[in-house]
Amino acid sequence: MNDREEHELRTRLALAEARADMLYEELQAARKQLTQLVDFAAGQKDRVDELLSIVRRRWKPGRDTPGKVTADDDTPPDDDAPPDPGGAGPSVPLAGDAATSGRQPVTRKQRPKGAGRKPPAACLTETRERHDVSACGSCGCTRTLARDVEVTKKIDVVQSYVRVRTIEREVRTCTACHATTTAAMPPMPCERAKFTCAFLAWLVTMKFELLVPLDRIRRHLRSQGVDLPKSTLVRLIELAADLAAPVDGVHWKHLLKRPCLLVDGTGLKVLVRGLPKTWDAYLDVFNADQTVVYQFAMTKHGDELAQVLAKFKGVLLCDGESRLNEICRKEGVRRANCNAHARRMFRDAEIAQPLLAKEGGGFYQELYRVEREAKRLGLVGDALTTWRQTHMRPIVARFRAWLAAVGSTLLPTDLLGRAVRYVNNRIDALMLFVDDGNVPIDNNPSERAFQHHAKLRDAALFAGSPEGGRRWAILLGIVTTAQRHGLDVQAYVTWMFERRGTAKQRFGLRADQLTPAAYKQMLEERKRDALAA
Numbered sequence: 001m002n003d004r005e006e007h008e009l010r011t012r013l014a015l016a017e018a019r020a021d022m023l024y025e026e027l028q029a030a031r032k033q034l035t036q037l038v039d040f041a042a043g044q045k046d047r048v049d050e051l052l053s054i055v056r057r058r059w060k061p062g063r064d065t066p067g068k069v070t071a072d073d074d075t076p077p078d079d080d081a082p083p084d085p086g087g088a089g090p091s092v093p094l095a096g097d098a099a100t101s102g103r104q105p106v107t108r109k110q111r112p113k114g115a116g117r118k119p120p121a122a123c124l125t126e127t128r129e130r131h132d133v134s135a136c137g138s139c140g141c142t143r144t145l146a147r148d149v150e151v152t153k154k155i156d157v158v159q160s161y162v163r164v165r166t167i168e169r170e171v172r173t174c175t176a177c178h179a180t181t182t183a184a185m186p187p188m189p190c191e192r193a194k195f196t197c198a199f200l201a202w203l204v205t206m207k208f209e210l211l212v213p214l215d216r217i218r219r220h221l222r223s224q225g226v227d228l229p230k231s232t233l234v235r236l237i238e239l240a241a242d243l244a245a246p247v248d249g250v251h252w253k254h255l256l257k258r259p260c261l262l263v264d265g266t267g268l269k270v271l272v273r274g275l276p277k278t279w280d281a282y283l284d285v286f287n288a289d290q291t292v293v294y295q296f297a298m299t300k301h302g303d304e305l306a307q308v309l310a311k312f313k314g315v316l317l318c319d320g321e322s323r324l325n326e327i328c329r330k331e332g333v334r335r336a337n338c339n340a341h342a343r344r345m346f347r348d349a350e351i352a353q354p355l356l357a358k359e360g361g362g363f364y365q366e367l368y369r370v371e372r373e374a375k376r377l378g379l380v381g382d383a384l385t386t387w388r389q390t391h392m393r394p395i396v397a398r399f400r401a402w403l404a405a406v407g408s409t410l411l412p413t414d415l416l417g418r419a420v421r422y423v424n425n426r427i428d429a430l431m432l433f434v435d436d437g438n439v440p441i442d443n444n445p446s447e448r449a450f451q452h453h454a455k456l457r458d459a460a461l462f463a464g465s466p467e468g469g470r471r472w473a474i475l476l477g478i479v480t481t482a483q484r485h486g487l488d489v490q491a492y493v494t495w496m497f498e499r500r501g502t503a504k505q506r507f508g509l510r511a512d513q514l515t516p517a518a519y520k521q522m523l524e525e526r527k528r529d530a531l532a533a
Contacts, residue, residue: 057431120153124253127156160408162226165196187503189239197501201493204240205234209489211452213460234464241471242491243500246511248474251293251481258288259438260315260336261444263324264446266453268296269462270469281469285449290484290517291448294473298466302326305454309333315439320426336436337429338366338443345419353416356406358420363399367392384437392434449480482516492519 071272099457154363169183208214212220214233221228255261264285269278284295284305292305297304302323309316313332318324319341346361370391379387403424410417423430432440453476463469482489496514512518 003459033487042214049446050226081506085138120155124155125154132265160202160483162221162224164201172197185502186505187498187506189497189501191502193502195236197497198494200236200240200497201490204475204479204493205490207237207460208456208475209483210248211456234468237471239468240429240493241474244478245474246500247496247514248293248477250512250515251291252286254291255286255288255293256309256312258314260288260317260436260440260442261309261312263316264316264443264450265321266450268453268469269474270298270458271462271464272466281463281466283469283473284451285446285453287445287449290481292477292480292484294480295476296466296469296473315432315436317443319443320422334432335429336432336439337426339352339367339433340442340444340447342367342419342423342426342430343442344431345422346416349382349415350412351420352383353410357416357419360402360406360416363395363402366395368441370395379437381437385435388434388437396431396434452476452480468529478516482519485516486519487516487520492516495519 031503099325133144136144167186169185171180171182173180187197187438189195189197203217206217207214214230214237218228218230218233238389262285267280268283270281272279280300282300284297286293300323301393302325305323306327309327312327315334315336316324316328317338319338327333343361343364346357346364349357350361368517370388374384374387377387403420407417407420407424410420412418412421433441456476463472464524478493479489496519499509500515
């Protein structure tokens with residue numbers, strides 16, 4: 001190539017670069033204009049939607065020209081107007097009638113199924129109030145004729161307040177034997193009680209369901225003119241725990257007979273007289289089905305836990321804590337581990353090994369998908385066992401092969417390596433649920449039960465004494481079990497205290513007849529009798 005050809009090529013290249021720069025600038029300008037047009041269109045759409053919303057609100061059924069809004073219509077929007085039965089509003093054109101504008105009428109978007117206002121719950125207490133018309137709202141004339149009554153139901157609330165309950169008991173003298181008879185006292189928590197069973201149940205509900213510490217409860221009572229010392233509230237909690245302890249014992253006996261028991265534990269700080277700071281105590285939760293029991297212990301040692309579970313025979317679903325090893329070595333006790341722990345470990349390992357960790361977590365996704373399908377079908381017992389063996393065994397076999405292949409290639413310090421090693425060391429205990437329909441796939445019910453305890457612990461900071469920790473465990477177990485049964489906790493606890501207090505002999509009910517399950521059964525029988533009548 002000579003100099004002339006090289007010069008021509010350089011000139012063409014320079015022209016091409018200039019042309020490219022020019023095209024690039026034109027492209028940037030076009031993009032800027034397009035962005036402005038998009039913003040303008042979005043703004044116009046918002047204005048159109050706003051105008052359309054105003055038109056729909058101001059339109060009322062029964063007008064001469066439905067769908068058309070006149071300029072002198074100043075009627076305010078009716079928020080309580082009944083919705084359209086089909087869930088869609090009237091056809092409202094943007095300008096003029098559909099016949100004159102030549103466009104399709106704009107219809108309100110169809111509401112999804114189940115959306116919209118729902119009627120108040122049938123169980124709510126209803127009060128009625130009537131408001132009459134005294135004069136015409138337009139001219140003020142008092143000569144009006146009754147035309148109709150509009151009925152509207154609103155959700156209201158009654159302020160919770162403390163009251164004094166004055167009880168008058170008649171005293172009569174027999175004319176035959178001259179003996180004196182006094183009307184029976186209504187059920188009370190104890191003899192010469194200053195506080196009723198309802199107040200005691202309210203206090204338990206405030207602390208162990210609504211998680212309000214005693215100092216805040218005292219502040220709330222003081223705002224209503226009831227100044228109670230904190231020591232009085234503590235004694236009332238002690239009384240409530242004494243009344244509820246036999247029911248908690250019935251729950252514990254029920255759990256020890258279950259084929260599978262879910263166990264977990266966490267800390268609880270306790271004040272101990274003579275120590276400069278709080279003591280790190282421990283709280284264990286035991287649950288199966290809808291029954292929950294908490295056990296308080298001053299230490300985390302396994303000896304005390306082994307003594308508590310001495311009579312248990314079955315499967316113990318727990319995490320990998322070593323303090324449970326002695327219990328699981330007993331004859332008749334098998335150990336199952338929680339798969340939620342392993343599943344979380346694989347998810348956490350995606351930071352270091354995204355592909356492999358996601359592949360390992362995929363096996364757990366398959367297992368949980370099969371479990372959800374079994375729950376949807378309502379399978380339990382042997383039917384659930386057969387379902388799991390049929391659909392989960394192939395997944396477990398592939399999972400074992402994957403663990404064996406991947407485990408040798410990972411470093412011990414790697415996050416995925418730890419997860420693989422954790423599963424490999426406990427694979428039999430983790431997959432025990434596949435061959436036993438009584439064993440859940442994970443221990444999440446225990447962890448959810450501890451969420452309630454953890455929130456109360458954060459609010460109250462500590463238990464006032466070791467005895468306070470035991471009362472904490474008893475009342476928290478009663479409240480949590482009532483919640484599992486879907487009960488009104490305060491109503492149930494009031495009912496139970498009335499039959500456990502001074503009227504115990506009158507009612508003649510055992511502790512196993514005062515559990516949340518018994519109370520729920522009683523409510524269902526009453527409901528059936530009411531429907532039958």
